[in-house]
Amino acid sequence: MELTAWRTFVTVCRLGSLSAAAEELGYTQSAVSRQIAGLERRLGVPLVERHVRGVRPTPAGEVFRHHALATLNEADRAVHAVRDAAEGVLGRPLAVGATPSLAAGVVPRVIRRLLDTAGPVRWSLRPGLSLELHERMASGELDIAVVTDAPPGLPDDPHLERRLLGTDEMVVVLPVGHPRSGQGPLHIQALADQTWVEDNEGSAALLRLHAARAGVTARIDLGAADLPGKTALVATGHAIALIPGVLAGTLRTDVTTAPLVDPPTRGVYTLTPRHDPHPCTAPLLGHLTEAMNAPA
Numbered sequence: 001m002e003l004t005a006w007r008t009f010v011t012v013c014r015l016g017s018l019s020a021a022a023e024e025l026g027y028t029q030s031a032v033s034r035q036i037a038g039l040e041r042r043l044g045v046p047l048v049e050r051h052v053r054g055v056r057p058t059p060a061g062e063v064f065r066h067h068a069l070a071t072l073n074e075a076d077r078a079v080h081a082v083r084d085a086a087e088g089v090l091g092r093p094l095a096v097g098a099t100p101s102l103a104a105g106v107v108p109r110v111i112r113r114l115l116d117t118a119g120p121v122r123w124s125l126r127p128g129l130s131l132e133l134h135e136r137m138a139s140g141e142l143d144i145a146v147v148t149d150a151p152p153g154l155p156d157d158p159h160l161e162r163r164l165l166g167t168d169e170m171v172v173v174l175p176v177g178h179p180r181s182g183q184g185p186l187h188i189q190a191l192a193d194q195t196w197v198e199d200n201e202g203s204a205a206l207l208r209l210h211a212a213r214a215g216v217t218a219r220i221d222l223g224a225a226d227l228p229g230k231t232a233l234v235a236t237g238h239a240i241a242l243i244p245g246v247l248a249g250t251l252r253t254d255v256t257t258a259p260l261v262d263p264p265t266r267g268v269y270t271l272t273p274r275h276d277p278h279p280c281t282a283p284l285l286g287h288l289t290e291a292m293n294a295p296a
Helices: 003-015 018-025 029-043 059-086 106-118 130-138 201-213 227-235 245-250 281-293
Strands: 048-051 054-057 094-098 123-127 144-148 160-175 195-198 219-223 241-244 255-258 265-273
Touching: 003 018, 003 029, 003 048, 003 054, 003 059, 018 029, 018 054, 029 059, 054 059, 094 106, 094 130, 106 123, 106 281, 130 144, 130 160, 130 265, 144 281, 160 201, 160 227, 160 245, 160 281, 195 201, 195 227, 195 241, 201 219, 201 241, 227 241, 227 255, 241 245, 265 281
Parallel strands: 094 123, 094 144, 195 219
Antiparallel strands: 048 054, 144 265, 160 241, 160 255, 160 265
16 A cells, blocks of 8 residues: 555544645545545445544544554654665654643753763654643654643553653742732632633643632633743733643743642653663653652
């Protein structure tokens, strides 16, 4: 089978639409349909099914999608490796995934330590939410991912090794000059009258659970697309927010953080393949463990 049709199928699954996949890949919609139909004939099973809003993979299609992703990623690596060898650049590149909060500070610092001790390494950083990074690890796109077990948690995968690096305590971020800033650990009850902003459901779930345990409700009236948007709403006095403690040292100067009494926490983990790990995996794990357990 030619990999062109495999890539088309994966794109259709990702976008959930034949027309959207055709536009992204530069094909006509009929060409996309023919490629999918050709795959289905070769495999002898339907791979996609139509629904009201587009298409989605069948159970067999989902199995094929998983293996197709891994095959396509390995094929791309082979092409890049050959080109690098032709140009005299040797060494396997390191693809690192990290959640937005960990990609904002911890992981770049750790990569710096790795480069200082191991010498030049070609590497890339690919942020994403934990479940997305888990899938990208499973498909072979990443060599290592630094993720958290914030809701909805992490799935089990027998092909991936999961290691606990440490626990991250969530903190409250407030605008500079907020009446509660500088008061030490805060009880969530003292913030019950505040408007909160959240940028993802995992953080929002931690906040709701923490407030519910204290017998109060957190009013999450505002939403943000990402962490910069979230802190911008805090800085301008529209809301306060719950953020990972690892972000405290990376924030803009017009916001401040305050610890919570009995704060919500999340475990920070690495995901690595059980077989054929990247040569830099072991030293990188050591640096990550040191960074997560260093005194604040």
